[in-house]
Amino acid sequence: MSAAGPIAAELAVEGIVASSGVLGQEVLHLDRERYLDVVATLRDAAFDMCADLCAVDYLHHLDRSLPEAVTPERFEVVVNLLSLARQLRVRLRVQVPESDPVVPTLFPLYPGSENMEREAYDLFGIRFEGHPDHTRILMPDDWEGHPLRKDYSVGRVPVQFKEAPGPR
Amino acid sequence: MTDEELVAETSEGLQELQDLDETSPEELAIEQGTSLRLAEGLVLDPGDMDVEFGADETMIINMGPQHPSTHGVLRIMLELEGETVLRSKPIIGYLHTGMEKTGEQLTYVQGATNVTRMDYLSPLHNELVYALATEALLGIEVPRRATWIRMLMTELNRISSHVMWMATNGMDLASTSMMIYGFRDREMVLSFFEKTTGLRMNHDYIRPGGVAADLPDGWEDDVMAIVETIPGRVDEYDEMLTGQPIFKQRTEGVGLISPELAVAMSATGPILRASGVAWDLRRSMPYLAYDEVDFDVIVGTVGDTYDRYAVRLNEIRESCKIVRQCVEKMPRGDYRTQDKKVTPPPRARIDESMEALIHHFKIFTRGFEVPAGEVYVAIESPRGELGCYMVADGSNKPYRMHIRGPSFVNLQSLPPLLRGGLIADAIAVISSVDPVMGEVDR
Numbered sequence: 001m002s003a004a005g006p007i008a009a010e011l012a013v014e015g016i017v018a019s020s021g022v023l024g025q026e027v028l029h030l031d032r033e034r035y036l037d038v039v040a041t042l043r044d045a046a047f048d049m050c051a052d053l054c055a056v057d058y059l060h061h062l063d064r065s066l067p068e069a070v071t072p073e074r075f076e077v078v079v080n081l082l083s084l085a086r087q088l089r090v091r092l093r094v095q096v097p098e099s100d101p102v103v104p105t106l107f108p109l110y111p112g113s114e115n116m117e118r119e120a121y122d123l124f125g126i127r128f129e130g131h132p133d134h135t136r137i138l139m140p141d142d143w144e145g146h147p148l149r150k151d152y153s154v155g156r157v158p159v160q161f162k163e164a165p166g167p168r
Numbered sequence: 169m170t171d172e173e174l175v176a177e178t179s180e181g182l183q184e185l186q187d188l189d190e191t192s193p194e195e196l197a198i199e200q201g202t203s204l205r206l207a208e209g210l211v212l213d214p215g216d217m218d219v220e221f222g223a224d225e226t227m228i229i230n231m232g233p234q235h236p237s238t239h240g241v242l243r244i245m246l247e248l249e250g251e252t253v254l255r256s257k258p259i260i261g262y263l264h265t266g267m268e269k270t271g272e273q274l275t276y277v278q279g280a281t282n283v284t285r286m287d288y289l290s291p292l293h294n295e296l297v298y299a300l301a302t303e304a305l306l307g308i309e310v311p312r313r314a315t316w317i318r319m320l321m322t323e324l325n326r327i328s329s330h331v332m333w334m335a336t337n338g339m340d341l342a343s344t345s346m347m348i349y350g351f352r353d354r355e356m357v358l359s360f361f362e363k364t365t366g367l368r369m370n371h372d373y374i375r376p377g378g379v380a381a382d383l384p385d386g387w388e389d390d391v392m393a394i395v396e397t398i399p400g401r402v403d404e405y406d407e408m409l410t411g412q413p414i415f416k417q418r419t420e421g422v423g424l425i426s427p428e429l430a431v432a433m434s435a436t437g438p439i440l441r442a443s444g445v446a447w448d449l450r451r452s453m454p455y456l457a458y459d460e461v462d463f464d465v466i467v468g469t470v471g472d473t474y475d476r477y478a479v480r481l482n483e484i485r486e487s488c489k490i491v492r493q494c495v496e497k498m499p500r501g502d503y504r505t506q507d508k509k510v511t512p513p514p515r516a517r518i519d520e521s522m523e524a525l526i527h528h529f530k531i532f533t534r535g536f537e538v539p540a541g542e543v544y545v546a547i548e549s550p551r552g553e554l555g556c557y558m559v560a561d562g563s564n565k566p567y568r569m570h571i572r573g574p575s576f577v578n579l580q581s582l583p584p585l586l587r588g589g590l591i592a593d594a595i596a597v598i599s600s601v602d603p604v605m606g607e608v609d610r
Contacts, residue, residue: 025543025544048431048432049431049432049434050434051434051436051546051553051555051572052544052555052557052570052572054557054570054572056559056567056568056570057568060561060567061540061559061561061567064540064561065540078542078557080544080555080557080572084431084445084447084452087452087453089453089544089546091544110432110434111432111433111580112432112433112434112435112577112580113434114580115576115577115579115580116577119576123268136261137260137261138260138261138264138609138610139261139264140261147266147269148268148269154269154273
């Protein structure tokens with residue numbers, strides 16, 4: 001496990017399982033139970049914008065390199081916070097198990113996370129508890145499944161070549 | 169958990185506005201921005217808000233998805249009381265083509281062709297953010313000339329995108345001459361792109377490792393012709409629109425947003441700058457060589473539609489300044505990295521060397537492997553912060569490629585912007601957000 005980054009050291013709050021610096025970007029691995037507390041602390045530490053929120057499905061890449069203290073799960077919610085005053089970014093990674101894909105919503109802290117959480121729900125099926133408008137955003141309302149999951153097939157039409165034998 | 173259970177546990181259903189009585193004061197407060205942290209520690213009680221309307225007096229109107237002023241297939245549900253907009257909700261997804269999923273199926277070499285189709289008004293910015301993310305994971309540096317070519321091309325793209333916005337905004341505000349002029353000027357930039365990259369749009373020009381080709385002979389003259397014509401034209405538009413009483417009445421004080429609310433709604437780009445926050449990634453977190461060029465960050469004061477217009481108008485002038493400096497300072501050297509892993513051999517070598525042919529074939533069929541890791545890269549596109557979060561698993565394809573589209577996030581600001589305004593102003597406000605639906609829906 002790498003040494004705690006400057007932001008993790010500054011916060012000194014429970015819930016940060018590990019922190020690492022990748023390519024000059026500080027990453028905090030958070031405990032799902034204390035996720036909201038840490039984000040609230042970060043917001044008070046002048047991280048005033050939720051720049052990005054997305055999810056990753058690690059189904060085929062479960063052996064990814066993580067700090068020792070972090071238990072890898074299938075899903076990860078990745079939040080990029082931005083501090084305009086300090087010109088600083090921090091990335092938060094939260095492990096979300098497949099059996100219970102629920103994360104509390106950031107909406108009360110950052111209203112700007114609304115669309116991004118709806119997108120993560122739509123494409124990954126991760127629920128954001130307490131979200132005011134928990135509906136699909138990109139896919140049709142009656143769509144089944146969550147397309148960006150790794151076990152959701154791409155579904156392509158085979159190329160038809162001229163004079164090729166037809167399907168048997 | 170099965171999908172049925174997931175659906176049952178959420179409020180998933182038709183994306184409709186709910187009954188009025190179901191909107192709690194807290195939710196209204198969030199729409200109004202009163203529950204946000206206010207500057208002087210002022211906290212408003214949601215119950216104090218002066219919101220009175222009866223369910224039988226309002227009307228719900230769908231604007232779009234095929235309304236000519238919605239800039240693509242954007243649908244906005246508006247709740248009206250008379251002509252005043254009470255609540256609104258942008259409904260998107262009509263152009264969703266699964267580009268993030270497609271990005272996982274394509275190699276890093278092919279990926280730029282995919283992302284360039286997202287924001288079709290600034291394709292080079294899309295390619296740039298994809299290339300920067302890939303290069304960060306690869307840990308390679310591109311030659312200085314490639315960096316400056318990228319800067320030159322993206323700034324020209326910013327000019328063409330903003331000019332295009334002036335055109336569509338003029339059309340929305342019934343200034344058809346502005347529309348014709350805007351398209352005329354954009355064509356100047358696009359013909360230079362065609363000369364350089366081979367295509368007017370969707371170039372696949374900026375690739376991981378550098379750019380696809382060097383600038384054509386005599387490019388200085390072409391570029392100088394553009395930056396000598398455009399500022400004069402911008403002055404004309406300034407004269408035509410800025411002081412024009414009808415234009416001013418339709419834009420001034422319309423669609424106000426406070427800096428606190430803009431930050432809370434994650435708005436970036438001209439919307440944020442028009443509200444008075446001097447936040448431009450080119451200045452605040454420089455990428456490429458933006459710390460070596462001289463330009464001003466344009467900031468508004470009020471945060472209305474007029475300010476957003478003024479910010480974009482002046483950003484065209486600033487981009488012209490940057491382009492001039494690029495022409496002056498353009499270094500000599502390679503236009504792509506000489507790292508054999510990512511760069512195919514020159515065309516002439518293929519005729520004489522079997523190894524070069526194999527190498528060329530391998531790069532364009534299998535691509536190159538990128539070491540496992542994850543990275544978030546953000547640049548300033550004409551619409552705001554364009555980010556790319558890329559996860560690599562050591563193979564030749566991105567494991568996950570997420571694009572943070574600035575218009576997708578900026579669209580969230582529409583309900584607070586439209587609230588309390590007239591339906592006729594809604595057209596001006598939607599236009600001032602400058603959504604590009606290809607990027608919103610991806």
